[in-house]
Amino acid sequence: MNYFKIILMTVGFTVLSCSTGHEISGVENSVSPTKEEVLKNVKYGPFERNLMDVYLPANRDPKSAFLVNIHGGAWTQGDKRFDDKLSEYLVSQGVAVANLNYRYADLQDTHLPQLLDDINNVVKYLSEHSKEWNTRKTGFSISGGSSGAHVSMMYAYTRNPAIKTIIERCGPVDFTDIQTLQYIKAANLFEVLDKMSGNKAVWNPGDVVPELYAKTSPIKFVNKIPIMIIHGDKDEVVPIQQAYLLESALKAKGTTYKLVIVPGAGHQIEKLPQDQQTVFTEMTSWLKHYGTN
Structure with missing residues (x-):
C-alpha cells in the first residue's frame, strides 16, 4: 500500500475559486449580516x-x-483553493468558514508549532472581527483534509480547548506505529x-521511536472534544486503519464521536460526486449540531 504517497503531492484535481467577494489585506470592509459575503485573501498574519x-x-x-478549515498537502504543499467547493457548500447551508493558507513546514525553523501559531492567529482574527461580521467570538469548529486534518487535531488538542468540535478527513493520527514507520522509511x-x-x-x-514523532501524533492527545472522522475504506495514502486506531482512543476516553466510512473512496475522498455529497452533508449535519450555540 502506497502509504502517504499523495500526502507528498499537490491534489490532482482543479477546484474553481470563487470569483465574487472582497479582496482585502487587513482592511475593514462593510458587510451585512443578512447577506452572504465572501472576503477573499484576508491577511491574518505577518507571513506571505x-x-x-x-x-x-x-x-x-x-x-x-x-x-x-485547513488544506492538505503534506505540510509542505497545497492551497486553500483545494477546499473552495466545500466552503461554498457550507456557507450556502448557513455555516461560516475561514478557509486558509498557512506556512509550509521546512527543515530549518518552521515545524508543527509554527503551523499551529498560524492557526491561532486565524482564530484571534476571527474573534476580533466577530462584532463587525455578526459571528461568534469563541467556540469555533475546525477541520482539515489529510495533513490538514492532522494539524486541525493537534491545534484543538494542544492549543485551544475552546474548539467546539473537530472534523478530520483522512488524516494520519499515529506516527509511533512501527508498521507505519517502516513504510515511511522504505518509501x-x-x-x-x-x-x-x-x-x-x-x-x-x-530503534526507539523519536520523541518528536510521539509529540506530533494526535492520538496521544485525544480529549473530550466531539469529533467526526471521515475516511474512505480504499484510502491508498492514509490507510483506514488510522481511523480505527483513533476510534479506539476516543472510545477509551469516552469522547463523543462519529466514524463515517465512505465505501470505495480513496484518499481523494471527494473525487466522485456522490462521495462529495456524502462528505458535505455529513459535515453540515455535524456542524449544525455540535458547532452551534
Missing part, C-alpha cells in the same frame, strides 16, 4: 502565506457554526515527517 478566504452566510448570528518519506515534527534523528527498525 497568512491569507484566508472568509465565507459569511446570510442571516448569520453569533450562535452560527464557524469552521476553520524515503522521512524528510516530510521530519519537516513537520522537527525531528533530526535517523530512525531505523529496532
Whole structure:
C-alpha cells in the first residue's frame, strides 16, 4: 500500500475559486449580516502565506457554526483553493468558514508549532472581527483534509480547548506505529515527517521511536472534544486503519464521536460526486449540531 504517497503531492484535481467577494489585506470592509459575503485573501498574519478566504452566510448570528478549515498537502504543499467547493457548500447551508493558507513546514525553523501559531492567529482574527461580521467570538469548529486534518487535531488538542468540535478527513493520527514507520522509511518519506515534527534523528527498525514523532501524533492527545472522522475504506495514502486506531482512543476516553466510512473512496475522498455529497452533508449535519450555540 502506497502509504502517504499523495500526502507528498499537490491534489490532482482543479477546484474553481470563487470569483465574487472582497479582496482585502487587513482592511475593514462593510458587510451585512443578512447577506452572504465572501472576503477573499484576508491577511491574518505577518507571513506571505497568512491569507484566508472568509465565507459569511446570510442571516448569520453569533450562535452560527464557524469552521476553520485547513488544506492538505503534506505540510509542505497545497492551497486553500483545494477546499473552495466545500466552503461554498457550507456557507450556502448557513455555516461560516475561514478557509486558509498557512506556512509550509521546512527543515530549518518552521515545524508543527509554527503551523499551529498560524492557526491561532486565524482564530484571534476571527474573534476580533466577530462584532463587525455578526459571528461568534469563541467556540469555533475546525477541520482539515489529510495533513490538514492532522494539524486541525493537534491545534484543538494542544492549543485551544475552546474548539467546539473537530472534523478530520483522512488524516494520519499515529506516527509511533512501527508498521507505519517502516513504510515511511522504505518509501524515503522521512524528510516530510521530519519537516513537520522537527525531528533530526535517523530512525531505523529496532530503534526507539523519536520523541518528536510521539509529540506530533494526535492520538496521544485525544480529549473530550466531539469529533467526526471521515475516511474512505480504499484510502491508498492514509490507510483506514488510522481511523480505527483513533476510534479506539476516543472510545477509551469516552469522547463523543462519529466514524463515517465512505465505501470505495480513496484518499481523494471527494473525487466522485456522490462521495462529495456524502462528505458535505455529513459535515453540515455535524456542524449544525455540535458547532452551534
